[in-house]
Amino acid sequence: MTIRLYDLAGAEDERRFSPYCWRIKMALAHKGLEFETMPWRFTEKDAIAFSGQGAVPVLVDGPRTVSDSWRIALYLDEAYPERPPLMDSEQARGAIFVFKQWSERNIHPAVFQVILLDLFAHLHNKDKAYFRESREKRFGTTLEAYGSDRTGALAKFHKALDPVRPLLIEQPFIGGRSPSFADYILFGAFQWARVMSPTHLLEPDDPVYIWRERMLDIHGGIARRALGFAV
Numbered sequence: 636m637t638i639r640l641y642d643l644a645g646a647e648d649e650r651r652f653s654p655y656c657w658r659i660k661m662a663l664a665h666k667g668l669e670f671e672t673m674p675w676r677f678t679e680k681d682a683i684a685f686s687g688q689g690a691v692p693v694l695v696d697g698p699r700t701v702s703d704s705w706r707i708a709l710y711l712d713e714a715y716p717e718r719p720p721l722m723d724s725e726q727a728r729g730a731i732f733v734f735k736q737w738s739e740r741n742i743h744p745a746v747f748q749v750i751l752l753d754l755f756a757h758l759h760n761k762d763k764a765y766f767r768e769s770r771e772k773r774f775g776t777t778l779e780a781y782g783s784d785r786t787g788a789l790a791k792f793h794k795a796l797d798p799v800r801p802l803l804i805e806q807p808f809i810g811g812r813s814p815s816f817a818d819y820i821l822f823g824a825f826q827w828a829r830v831m832s833p834t835h836l837l838e839p840d841d842p843v844y845i846w847r848e849r850m851l852d853i854h855g856g857i858a859r860r861a862l863g864f865a866v
């Protein structure tokens with residue numbers, strides 16, 4: 636039975652922007668697993684109520700339902716050990732978990748601040764009021780105020796990427812000669828931006844730009860083919 640993934644969509648069904656869902660689509664492609672995606676909006680909580688929580692990604696693999704991108708990645712390695720691993724050892728898993736925490740605390744907030752107003756513009760109408768209310772409560776200010784300093788946010792984002800650059804000069808992927816789940820974690824944030832915002836985040840001579848080009852092309856170019864803006 637084909638794996639099914641509930642995947643956050645914007646105004647159009649094909650505008651798939653969740654950084655966490657992108658991690659999993661890349662992970663499924665990495666493992667060579669067939670999957671179908673179901674477009675899902677923030678306000679369609681009923682559609683994923685069977686998973687016992689209210690966020691995507693939600694993966695359904697036959698009788699198994701798994702939510703949370705980290706738990707899904709662990710599940711895929713455990714359920715499909717004969718396919719290329721996302722994390723090839725206990726040691727790698729520990730380091731990638733720390734990398735995930737670092738990305739979510741440093742990269743995600745910076746990207747979000749850069750793309751917020753474009754992201755809001757490309758949400759489905761049915762999600763706009765929910766998104767505004769929930770995020771304004773979270774940030775303690777209006778979306779417009781939070782997203783106003785794009786230049787400052789972009790500078791913060793560039794600085795936040797500093798720890799990754801020396802590694803990507805030495806090797807093509809964070810995982811080494813081939814990508815690991817760490818690559819998909821960081822790349823998810825870039826797809827989030829590319830799908831929702833025309834803002835150019837990186838200069839072509841940046842090692843992170845060169846890495847992102849590789850990531851856009853791997854696995855048959857599933858990420859580059861996705862609806863979004865030119866990078």
Ligand SMILES: N[C@@H](CCC(=O)N[C@@H](CS)C(=O)NCC(=O)O)C(=O)O
Nearest residue numbers: 653654655689690691692703704705
């Ligand atoms: N820790 C979760 C985070 C998932 C998450 O926050 N997903 C967002 C979409 S990017 C969501 O579904 N949010 C629901 C909401 O805001 O109501 C994971 O790694 O999967």
